Amino acid sequence: MSIFAYDPFIMFITVITDCRDANAQSRQETRYAELFPGTHVSFVGVSSDIEAAGNLIDVLDGAGEAEGVIAVNVAPRHGRAKEKWPNGTPFGYFWFKKILVVCTIDGETLSLVKKFGLADRVNVTDIREVMLFGGYDESVIEHAATSQFRSFDYLPRLARIVWDKKDAPCDVLPFSDIPDAGPGVWWIDSFGNCKTTLLPNDIQFEEGAKREFVLNGLAIVATCYKQLRSVPDYQTGLIVGSSGYGDKRFVELVVQGTSAAKHYQISQKDTFEITRG
Known part of the structure; x- marks a missing residue:
């Protein structure tokens, strides 16, 4: 209480x-x-x-x-x-x-x-x-x-x-x-982590699995991790972030130890395609 x-x-x-x-x-x-x-x-x-x-x-x-x-x-x-x-x-x-x-x-x-x-x-x-x-x-x-x-x-x-x-x-x-939300980045936090519109089920999120983003013509391969702390230094990861509602949380694109947004030149509102690895 x-x-x-x-x-x-x-x-x-x-x-x-x-x-x-x-x-x-x-x-x-x-x-x-x-x-x-x-x-x-x-x-x-x-x-x-x-x-x-x-x-x-x-x-x-x-x-x-x-x-x-x-x-x-x-x-x-x-x-x-x-x-x-x-x-x-x-x-x-x-x-x-x-x-x-x-x-x-x-x-x-x-x-x-x-x-x-x-x-x-x-x-x-x-x-x-x-x-x-x-x-x-x-x-x-x-x-x-x-x-x-x-x-x-x-x-x-x-x-x-x-x-x-x-x-x-x-x-x-x-x-x-009301239009459906397309796959994209809706927010970049102060660390450069990119909050996406995707939920784990949208990409069949599985610990250790690889997924490929195509963003602004650039293919980005990222490994799925449940938490940011599990992503190896300077490696690209997809994590289940803190934003969302209830037990549904948005997937984030991160690079451990640096800004994913700067590393991949990502802007808020950028859209992408994602394929299962």
Whole structure:
């Protein structure tokens, strides 16, 4: 039993977003703190939807049975996104245990939630409709609907509305319509270890077996080890890492004693093919 008293009214808020410069971070953290007084707000800056997807899994895992809000935002307005949505991807929400996830829905942001089977649908919202439902004035609603910073002007308010009312006007999008996560690197840690989107079953992980990656045209042969400490010095290994949810953990590409990312010139978001050795 913990030596610390447990207050059932304490909750957490974690923001995962590509709006990550110091100004954007401070504004978002302040708004969540204003809407959810007394909560602890954590911030994770990302640069892509697949980075957000992996961090979402890790935060859900870290939260355990606690209650809280996770806000996930990756909303490009260029390229395909500009053609598909007039002002960026819509926002939606879903519940997981006692956790409310409010999020963008386009791209691979929810692909790893789908892979882990943690939800079967996301509720897609319309900004004007939901904010009217939440009792906001027309001028505030219109500003949020046309804002270039919707993760500040709308997403925290969506979280507060749904947290209070448990639901909001929405259209249901089944996770069968969410894209699958392709094989790739979703995060590079401070040691240069590369967290992949793969689970051990995806590669028939077997201690001592060799697997071949084809990454940026380069074939990389790696041996499977259950733990990082088992990888010989300066050798390439595939290990079962710490990130993931429950008993399912992501496979990591490592080079013992140095950075796998630098050694193989790997970037976050790099994709690859893998064959059984």
